[in-house]
Each structure stands twice: as C-alpha cells, then as structure tokens.
Amino acid sequence: MKLPRIIGDDWINSGPLTSADFSGHAVLVYFWSYTCAASRRSLPYLKKWWERYSDKGLVIIGIHTPEFSFGKSKANVRKTVRELGIEWPIVLDNDLINWHDFKNEERPCRYLADQKGNLIYKSTDGNGFADTEQVIQGLVAASSPDLKLPRLVNHKHKHKKSCILPTPNLCIGNEQGAIINEEGYRLGEVYDYAKPDKIPEDCLALEGSWHTTEEYVESARAGAGLLLNFKGTEVNFIAQPIKTPASVKIFLNGKPLPRKFRGADLGLGGELMIKKPTLYNLARNKSPLKGNLEIVVQSGKLRAYAFSFYGCA
Numbered sequence: 001m002k003l004p005r006i007i008g009d010d011w012i013n014s015g016p017l018t019s020a021d022f023s024g025h026a027v028l029v030y031f032w033s034y035t036c037a038a039s040r041r042s043l044p045y046l047k048k049w050w051e052r053y054s055d056k057g058l059v060i061i062g063i064h065t066p067e068f069s070f071g072k073s074k075a076n077v078r079k080t081v082r083e084l085g086i087e088w089p090i091v092l093d094n095d096l097i098n099w100h101d102f103k104n105e106e107r108p109c110r111y112l113a114d115q116k117g118n119l120i121y122k123s124t125d126g127n128g129f130a131d132t133e134q135v136i137q138g139l140v141a142a143s144s145p146d147l148k149l150p151r152l153v154n155h156k157h158k159h160k161k162s163c164i165l166p167t168p169n170l171c172i173g174n175e176q177g178a179i180i181n182e183e184g185y186r187l188g189e190v191y192d193y194a195k196p197d198k199i200p201e202d203c204l205a206l207e208g209s210w211h212t213t214e215e216y217v218e219s220a221r222a223g224a225g226l227l228l229n230f231k232g233t234e235v236n237f238i239a240q241p242i243k244t245p246a247s248v249k250i251f252l253n254g255k256p257l258p259r260k261f262r263g264a265d266l267g268l269g270g271e272l273m274i275k276k277p278t279l280y281n282l283a284r285n286k287s288p289l290k291g292n293l294e295i296v297v298q299s300g301k302l303r304a305y306a307f308s309f310y311g312c313a
Contacts, residue, residue, distance in 0.1 A: 003113040004101040008091035010074050025059045026139035027113040033067045034080040035279045037236045037308045039108040045129045056140045060088035063098050068305050070277040162287045166232030166311035167202045172304050175214040180205050185212045190220045199229040216303040224297045231290035232309035239302050240277035246300030248272045253291040261285050274302045286313040
C-alpha cells in the first residue's frame with residue numbers, strides 16, 4: 001500500500017506539506033490526540049527519534065485526530081503542542097479524512113513509509129518502540145549505508161506482578177458513556193442526582209446538580225460530584241472549565257487522596273484547578289490503586305468528558 005496523501009489546511013510547526021516534501025525520505029506518520037494518555041506516553045520515544053534521525057532523512061508527521069469537540073481548536077492544539085515540546089509538523093484531522101484514508105482504527109498508531117512512498121510498517125503496540133526504531137534505522141541506513149547509527153534503546157516493557165488490567169476508559173456523556181444513576185441522563189435540563197448506595201466496579205455515577213449532554217456533563221453548582229469505582233496505577237480526567245477556572249477536590253474511599261497517590265496535576269494541598277480543556281493526571285502509583293474515587297467541584301463550573309486509566313507502573 002502506498003502512503004496516502006496527507007490532507008489538511010491547518011498545520012502546526014510547518015506550512016502545509018505535500019507528497020513532494022516527502023519524496024526520497026523515510027516518513028513516520030503518527031495518529032494521536034493531546035487528550036489521549038496513551039498518546040502522551042508515546043511522545044518521549046518520538047522526541048528521541050526526532051532528535052536522532054530528523055537530520056538523517058526521517059520525516060515525522062503528527063496527525064491530530066480529536067477525541068472531543070474542543071480538540072478541534074487549532075489554538076488549543078497549538079498551545080498544547082508548545083507545552084509538550086513537540087517540534088515536528090502536526091496537521092489537524094478534525095474531519096478524520098486522513099484517519100479514514102489510512103483505514104486507521106485507534107490512537108496512538110504509528111506508520112512508516114520508505115523512500116519510495118510504500119507503507120511498510122504499522123504499530124499500535126505500546127511495547128513496539130524498539131521494533132519501530134529498528135525499522136527507522138533500516139530506512140535511514142538504506143539511503144546512507146556508511147551512516148553511523150546510535151545503539152537501539154531497549155524500550156520493551158516487561159509486565160510485572162504489579163501490572164494489572166485497569167478499568168476501561170469511561171466516557172461521561174450520553175453518546176458513548178453510561179452512568180449507573182437510576183435517574184439516567186436527563187438531557188437538556190439541570191438535574192439534582194442522588195448518590196447511589198453502591199457503585200459497581202468499573203462504573204460511574206453523578207451526584208448533585210448536573211446538566212447532561214451527549215458529549216459531556218456540566219456541573220451546575222458547587223458540590224457536584226463524579227463518582228467511580230476503579231482499579232489501575234493511574235487515573236486521568238478530561239475536563240474543561242466554563243468561563244473561569246474550576247476547583248475540585250479528590251477523595252479516595254471517602255478520604256482526601258493521600259499525598260503519595262496524587263497525580264502530576266494536583267496542587268500542594270491536593271486540589272486540582274481546571275484552567276483549560278485538556279487531560280489532567282489525578283492519581284498515580286507504582287502498584288495498583290482501587291476503590292471509590294470522588295471528584296467534587298468546589299468552585300466554578302466544568303465540563304467532564306472522560307476518565308482514562310493505566311495498569312502498569
């Protein structure tokens with residue numbers, strides 16, 4: 001299969017690129033979204049490849065395929081790309097044209113094309129980084145046989161006893177998500193949800209006043225809570241503030257989240273400030289956490305889109 005033509009008017013870190021710009025180059029195409037935790041975990045490897053091989057004939061193209069409507073904003077993506085330190089060209093694929101042309105099915109996903117434009121490699125495996133780099137080295141060496149290449153980094157993750165199968169991603173809006181509240185989604189109105197007596201494993205519930213929509217739920221006043229029964233070594237939360245920053249507190253099994261479990265985005269007092277539409281790291285630990293997690297709005301209003309989890313240290 002030939003490398004499909006990459007289509008897009010909105011580019012970051014470069015002007016629009018065409019097939020002519022790739023001619024004679026090895027090309028790594030990377031489907032991702034800045035709200036996807038797995039995409040973010042892959043970025044250190046892409047940065048290393050960019051550093052090692054971009055001057056040796058490798059072109060990297062990031063195709064940003066948004067998970068949520070706010071991810072279609074070029075301003076939002078541009079700001080996050082800058083914050084994440086991404087230097088390679090990024091094209092916005094808001095209508096998923098490139099996604100469908102590649103017949104892609106998940107993010108993150110990596111494709112490699114040779115200097116003649118033939119797609120020769122695909123990987124969605126989070127453990128496939130060493131294999132990807134080996135293919136990259138083969139491609140750049142084909143153009144410059146005498147090129148001295150760096151030693152491959154051992155990227156393979158070996159699952160240990162501490163690794164588990166975590167809670168699946170939980171979307172919160174009505175279209176792709178589910179809540180266990182008996183009242184169900186009350187689309188188009190602000191509804192005061194009662195806290196369920198029990199939340200089954202890997203399930204989500206609302207408490208307090210929420211306005212529910214197909215894509216997200218929006219808090220109506222302070223005290224609104226998101227409740228989930230989860231397991232995993234990491235919990236991430238995709239949220240957006242409404243007009244002004246929103247402050248939330250995190251509780252685990254009815255108590256404030258202990259300092260040793262606090263995620264990267266929590267403040268010194270354990271609070272989380274929702275200041276922009278993005279992914280927030282709530283909790284993390286080298287061994288699995290499990291139980292009931294509560295996210296309670298203290299001030300401001302927010303839109304909550306999804307939770308994602310990880311099962312390895």
